[in-house]
Amino acid sequence: MSTQAQHTQAQHTTTNLAIEVGLLLLLSLIWGSSFTLIKLAVATIPPFTMVAARVTIAAMLLILIATAQGHALPRGQSVWAALFVQGLLQSALPFTLISWGEMHIASGLAGVLNATPPMFVLAIAVMTGRGRQTIGGRKIVGVALGLAGVALTMGIDALSGIGTAAPLAQMAVLGASLCYALAPIWGQRFSGLPAIVTAAGAMSCAAVLMLPTAAALEQPWRLAQPPAQAIAALIALGVVCTALAMVIYFRLIRTLGPLGTTSGSYLRAGFAVALGTAILGERLSWSSVAGMALILAGVVAVTAPARAPTIRTPAGAPPRN
Template identity: 35%
Template sequence: MKKDYWLLLLLAALWGGSFLFMRVAVPSLGPLPLIELRLSLAALTLLPVLCWQGGLALWRQHWLRIAISGGIFLSALPFCLIAWASLSLPAGVASVLNATTPLMTALWALPLAGEKLTAQRSSGLLLGLAGVVVLMLGRGAGFTAGSLLPVLAMLAATCCYGWAGHMTRRWLQGVPPLVISTGMLSSGALLLLPLAWWQWPAVTVPPKVWGSVLALALASTALAYLIFYRLIARLGATQASGVTYLVPVFGVLWGALLLGETINSSMLLGAALILAGVVLLSWQPGRAR
């Protein structure tokens, strides 16, 4: 059991590092080519595992739903939005904004799952929104279009995650996670290929950027998904989802240590408000553990 929690920390470090790798690579490659490389390399890494486990038949059976919920809304579209936002947002700020995913999931639960907007849920959503506002004001950028659009892109990405989470549970109940993850990465790469080819950079890409691409695709995507689904099998979905609270910690840490990003009080306060909102949304009396 102790080993599983070390894996949880490793997963948070890998996913937190994804914002660092995107911040390094996206100025040279551009958002679309970078995400195409991320998806295709990760898919090529997982495909042999899927074939070895005999999951191709299940993928063919559910390919359309996997392509819509996973290929578009769980990978290609949100990844591109995050990569574009990373052109101007620090890695630490992007990782904190990414933590609004549970807030968006809760909002989608109103029309998709028939849940009610209780006082507790409303308070959690308001706390999360307050955290986003504090982050923006703390960057000293105000509410100009140039500073607002990257933040909105991050929120649109987490909105995609929230919708896809509900639809994956509705459409793909009982489908093995490896089938879903390999299918979504592969279909996302195929859908994005023409646009990425059109936007491919004409300049020489530095070796440091290629290193970030490999780390993003192999470590923060392929390996991270394998660890995540192992944790779901070992700890259950609820405890595995605890990684949500740890990813911003590592995202801020890697940005400060490796990119020299500043950690100020407004970033810490914004992160605390967003995570407090997530905790309030997911808190259920009698299930405190």
């Protein structure tokens, strides 16, 4: 390959990487903003109703996108049964847990607590033996830092006040993080399907799960008309933070890979804290700030790739291509 061709290829690679990193930042901003939007919506829209509307809006948009791209939804019963589990783990259960949690805790705190899925993934790998050979001391230290950060963020009085709403809300958000850790593990079985089809199918199943649940538990037709701000937040959650985010997410899985995409979790937490402070005027205690710093440090330690070993060419040997 000529020098000019190599230079052109390097420029193309750099440009593509810049685009993907830009999309990762955009995805982190979108998902970080979801905590602020949830806080705005859940003030007047009950959590089950809000999640049902959110996933239904997203499901309809994703089906339209898949159809426009010429894809058909799967027909096999076993595939749809697996998609129901995916929809539960990926959307229905974690969205509900976060929405309920944000009725009692700040959106920034929820965003940081929800930055812990990589640590749950690592814990699952340790317990099941899957990928245990790739676990080094740095990742174990990262998990320890993250757990210490969670404990510090929740506060020393969390155990004594376990019956109150705030500690339970924090545990709910951590439960959502566990769901987000399990979802990609379960989702590996859909590798034969186009990503947009998996997203549309899983979101449709989430809608099927949440619509009757909201109808039975909250009877949304009897609720008072929510204000325009809450309705706008709900629409943004469905269109931007769910449907659009899923399209970007599955693209990044193909281009940056799961590890690179997961690294956006701590960026998302930073955006959640910044937006909660700027828009909602939220204040955090120093112990919460210190705990958040430990969580972010732990997530970085767990997700950052190991440095590739340097290959030295013996003196007098031809360079490797």
